[in-house]
Amino acid sequence: MFSLIESFRSAISSVRAHGFRSFLTTLGIIIGVSSTIAVVSVIQGLSYSINQQFEGFGSNSISVRSFTPRSERLKGKIARITPQDVERIREGVEGVEHITPTLGSNVGGTSSIKYKGIEAFGQVAGSTYTYQAVQNIDIKHGRFLSYSDNQTRRKVVVIGEKLREDLSLPKNPIGEYIFFAGEWLKVIGLAEPKGSFFGFSQDNFAVVPYSTMQSLNGNLLEPDIFVQLQLKNLDNLEQIKGKIKRILRKEHRLKPGEDDDFKIETPEQLTSGISDVISMLTIVLGGIVSISLIVGGIGIMNIMLVSVTERTREIGICKAIGAKRHHILLQFLIEAVVLSLLGGIIGILLGYGLGMLASASIPNFPPANVPLWAVGIAFGFSAGVGVLFGILPAAKAANLDPIEALRYE
Structure with a gap:
């Protein structure tokens, strides 16, 4: 234990005695670790934000959407989920608490909405009262759609904050009328703002009753419906999926x-699926930037070899007064590890700062998030680099002949 403590003391003294050289030695480690942490923090922040977006759907839900296989697309065929499909699912599948069909407008994408001569574009969907829970929508003013709104095909609408701003509606727009698809719709609710995600506003939307959207679309185009089902019992998940x-x-x-x-x-x-892509991206990008850790390790080995040469007479004196081979080996090895760990600590702090700066500089990008496993890997890798590239200089020092070392000029 005494030998270990003395080796640490000697390593710290050597690092302090050659402060600028030690900094240049650890620079490669600092760059490697900070780059790795910065890349991982940005990607993991993105992953965390995406997972948060999906939390609102709930673990006991199933979504059904149309999908056209490539062979069918080449034939010009487009698959759709029709109102008849929704009714068959409603009638034939047991164990479903409620079904939430969502129907877009015929024009697809964003739709034109007008208010007192002002035109704006937003996502317009037709759905039922359960859409609020499925999409995790909180109401700021007014109310959300009700069951009776859908039953009676009321021409009412719930809008998002961004759409309200674009149309220059009052801060409390309840009771105002907006023009969409040839009809006037009464605003009955304003949703709490959610902000932007990947640069796209989550508040630029309008929701009308499902039956109202059907009448607004008319028979010009066969609809394609997105369906979400909330299950009563998660144990029946696979059975229900098979039935659908x-x-x-x-x-x-x-x-x-x-x-x-x-x-x-x-x-x-x-x-x-998203996590698999992000994990692969993390590994690839992390592997690329971690190459600089290898370069930093080579720099440490080079400086340690120089240090062995400079301290040859010191090594000879130590051996002459009884120092064992493993004492010399441990002293130089610990010095290399200390240099690596210092670079690792600075790199972790710098990398986190760079990750936060990168996330903040990209408009509407999720904040950086550094997982503990990334810090552990970076710290462990720094120590590993110190051991790997410090062993050769340490072995060279330990194997010096004391007589030849004392005669060294």
């Missing part, structure tokens, strides 16, 4: 062996 699949394949008249023209997914499947 059988119903849709029958409704779409798909033959055995033909690919499904729909997707049945859970929030876990969606987040799992």
Whole structure:
């Protein structure tokens, strides 16, 4: 233990005695660790933000959407989930608490909305009262859609804060009328703002009753409906998914062996796919920037070899007064590890700052998030670099002949 403590004391003294040289030695480690931490913090911040977005869907939900296989797209065919499909699912699937169909406007994408001569564009969807819980919408003024709104095809609408601003509506727009698809819609609710995500506003939307959207769309185009189902019991998940699949394949008249023209997914499947992509991206980018750690390790080995040469007579004196081979080996090895760890600590702090700066400089980008495993890996890798590239100089010092070392000029 005494030998270990003395080796640490000697290593710290050597680092302090050659402060500028020690800084230049650890610079490669600092750059490598800070780059790695910065990249990981930005990507993990993105991953955390995406997972937060999907939390509102709930773990007991299933989403059903249309999907056109490549072979069918080449033939000009487009798959759709129709109102008949929704009714068949509603009638034929047990264990579902409620079904939330969402129907877009015929024009697709963003739609034109007007108010007193001002025109704005936003996402307009038709859905039911359950849409509020599914999309995690809080109401700032007024109320959300009700069951009776859908039953009576009321021409009412709930809007987001961004759409309100674009139309120059009052801060409390309840009771105002906006013009969409040839009809006047009464504003009955204003949603709490959610902000932007990847540069896209989450508040530039309008929601009307599902039946109202059907009448607004008319018969110009067969609708494509996105469906979400909340389950009563999560234990029946696979059974319900299988039942939905059988119903849709029958409704779409798909033959055995033909690919499904729909997707049945859970929030876990969606987040799992995104997490796999982000994990791969983290590994690839982290591996690329960590190459500089190897360069930093080579720099440490080079300086340690120089240090062995400079201290040859000191090593000879130590051996002459009884120092063992392992004492010399430990002294130089610990010095290399101390240099690496100092570079690692500075790199972690600098990398976190760079990650926060990068996230803040990108408009509407999620804040950086540094997981503990990234800090542990960076710290451990720094120590590993010190051991790996310090062992050769330490071994050279330990193997010096004391007589030759004392005669060294």
